[in-house]
Amino acid sequence: MSLELTPVQTVACCSPLSREPLSETEAEGIAPLLKALGDPVRLRLMSLVASHEGGEACVCDLNDAFELSQPTISHHLKILHEAGLLERSKRGVWVYYRAQTDALKDLGALIGGQGR
Amino acid sequence: MSLELTPVQTVACCSPLSREPLSETEAEGIAPLLKALGDPVRLRLMSLVASHEGGEACVCDLNDAFELSQPTISHHLKILHEAGLLERSKRGVWVYYRAQTDALKDLGALIGGQGR
DNA sequence: CGTAAATATTTACATCTGTCGATATTTAAG
DNA sequence: CTTAAATATCGACAGATGTAAATATTTACG
Numbered sequence: 551m552s553l554e555l556t557p558v559q560t561v562a563c564c565s566p567l568s569r570e571p572l573s574e575t576e577a578e579g580i581a582p583l584l585k586a587l588g589d590p591v592r593l594r595l596m597s598l599v600a601s602h603e604g605g606e607a608c609v610c611d612l613n614d615a616f617e618l619s620q621p622t623i624s625h626h627l628k629i630l631h632e633a634g635l636l637e638r639s640k641r642g643v644w645v646y647y648r649a650q651t652d653a654l655k656d657l658g659a660l661i662g663g664q665g666r
Numbered sequence: 667m668s669l670e671l672t673p674v675q676t677v678a679c680c681s682p683l684s685r686e687p688l689s690e691t692e693a694e695g696i697a698p699l700l701k702a703l704g705d706p707v708r709l710r711l712m713s714l715v716a717s718h719e720g721g722e723a724c725v726c727d728l729n730d731a732f733e734l735s736q737p738t739i740s741h742h743l744k745i746l747h748e749a750g751l752l753e754r755s756k757r758g759v760w761v762y763y764r765a766q767t768d769a770l771k772d773l774g775a776l777i778g779g780q781g782r
Numbered sequence: 783c784g785t786a787a788a789t790a791t792t793t794a795c796a797t798c799t800g801t802c803g804a805t806a807t808t809t810a811a812g
Numbered sequence: 813c814t815t816a817a818a819t820a821t822c823g824a825c826a827g828a829t830g831t832a833a834a835t836a837t838t839t840a841c842g
Contacts, residue, residue, distance in 0.1 A: 567709075568716035568767060571731075577706040577713070584709065587777070588701030589830080590693040593683075597693070600684035600781060609789065615687075619832050624790055626830085643788045643839050651684060655778045661703070662774015665716060665767065705800080725819065735802050740820055742800085759809050759818045 561656045566663025583657055586633035591616065592626045596635060600649035609645045677772045682779025699773055702749035707732065708742045712751060716765035725761045 560579035564572060572580070587593055598615060599607045613623050627647060630636040637648040676695030680688060688696070703709055714731060715723045729739050743763060746752040753764040 567713045568721070568765065568770065570713075570717050572710050572713040574706070574710065577710045581704050581706040581709050583704075584700050585704030588697050588699075588704040590690070590697040591830085593697050593700065594688050594690065594693045597683045597686075597688040601686050605684070605781065613789095618830095620789075621791080621833080622831055628790080640789090640838090645789060649684065651781065654684065658774040658776070658778015660774070661777065662771045665721065707800085729819095734800095736819075737803080737821080738801055744820080756808090756819090761819060 561653060561660060564660065566660055566665065568665030569663065570666075580657075580660065583633050583635065583653070586629050586635060589626070591618065591622075592630055595623070595626055596630060596649065599636060599647050600651065600654065604648075605651060606646050606648040609647065612647075677769060677776060680776065682776055682781065684781030685779065686782075696773075696776065699749050699751065699769070702745050702751060705742070707734065707738075708746055711739070711742055712746060712765065712770075715752060715763050716767065716770065720764075721767060722762050722764040725763065728763075 560576070561583060563579065564576050587596060594615070595612060598612060599605065609623070609627065612627070613620055616623060627636065627638075631638050631647070635650050635653055637650060639646050639648065676692070677699060679695065680692050703712060710731070711728060714728060715721070725739070725743065728743070729736055732739060743752065747754050747763070751766050751769055753766060755762050755764065
């Protein structure tokens with residue numbers, strides 16, 4: 551186990567953006583999550599996985615949804631995984647990614663949550 | 667008036683991430699918003715403004731909250747403004763930025779909204 | 783083992799990004 | 813008109829980012 555927190559582990563930390571100012575530390579923990587989602591390809595990947603039945607999808611299907619090389623999709627999936635937004639599981643030759651819906655829920659609340 | 671939509675004008679477009687896959691066009695409209703928030707300094711700026719009384723703050727106060735040069739803060743504010751997340755109004759020599767809370771609410775719902 | 787398929791890693795490269803110093807612009811006050 | 817203060821723009825630069833080609837790794841199957 552690691553003492554390092556993934557960005558996603560920090561997102562449940564704080565009251566909404568609009569309620570009180572984020573600390574520097576909080577902002578540095580959360581920004582990487584938003585940055586990970588701040589690319590059109592990754593945003594679609596996240597949506598494809600999250601909206602897929604079971605909240606899970608095979609890389610083989612994801613590759614076909616884009617006109618991008620396989621390494622590029624793999625690269626984007628890695629970024630979403632490292633942010634903690636996608637969980638990875640291998641079954642045979644296939645790799646499945648699962649959306650971390652709790653993280654999305656927390657992040658949504660942080661951004662859209664009511665202020666004072 | 668312009669035919670170009672700011673990113674923030676497109677965020678109320680669609681059902682949550684987890685409900686159905688975002689189209690390429692939708693993703694390209696929304697990703698810039700998340701990207702704008704995906705920097706620690708801008709995330710704190712957004713939070714400072716949004717949580718300030720009246721949802722509004724003067725640049726003069728924002729500059730003092732960071733150990734960064736004035737041009738750098740100005741640059742970040744411009745990015746948030748161009749994304750449509752901050753509204754700009756000048757009063758005398760001072761410039762005030764106001765949080766677009768509707769946009770934050772829509773974005774939060776898009777990310778954290780319930781899937782199927 | 784040898785081969786094929788799925789996915790990840792490495793390497794390279796053009797473009798983008800965050801930052802600052804210098805400078806410009808705008809406004810208020812003498 | 814001059815000056816000073818607040819903010820924006822410009823120019824430059826180191827470092828990050830998105831992409832693809834080539835290669836490696838892992839797994840299943842004969």
